[in-house]
Amino acid sequence: MTIPESPEKAAMPDTKINVRKVFGIDSDLQAPAYTTASEHVPDLDEDxxxxxxTTLAILAGFSHNRRVMIQGYHGTGKSTHIEQVAARLNWPCVRINLDSHISRIDLVGKDAIILKDGKQV
Structure with missing residues (x-):
């Protein structure tokens, strides 16, 4: 996978899918999707x-570039739901569990200046 030089060069969804056909949900919503999958697209579970x-809320967020918070008890399928929506849209997805064990270093890395050959890297 190629990492773009800037956010403006990041690949944007290049197609729309019919929610009724892809998700089996009675809705006329067209959701943004990618025609090809990258390495970060989750595996599809056909069943x-x-x-x-929940699905319509997630898709509305994707459609309008808004964030959607899914909450619920441990083991109720929140992560799986997001992954299966992403799988059907070929939408790259990276899972990060936000629990009591996660720290800032886990999310953004160590805040140290590193010099290599006299230059900051």
Whole structure:
């Protein structure tokens, strides 16, 4: 996978999918998607059953470049739901568990200046 030099050069979704056809949900919504999958697109589970309201909230967020917070008890399928939506849209997805063990270093790395050959890297 190629990392773009700037956010402006990042690949944007290049197609739209019919939510009724792809997710089996009664909706006329067209969701943004990618025509090809990258290495960060989750594996597709053909047998996954989508919760209508949660799926539409996630897709509305994707469609309008808004963040959607999914909350619920441990083991209720929050992460799997997001992954299966992403799998059907060929949308890259990286999972980060936000629990009591995560720290700033886990998310953004160490804040140290490193010099190599007299230059900051």
């Amino acid at each position: 996954y059953l989508f919760d209508r309201e």
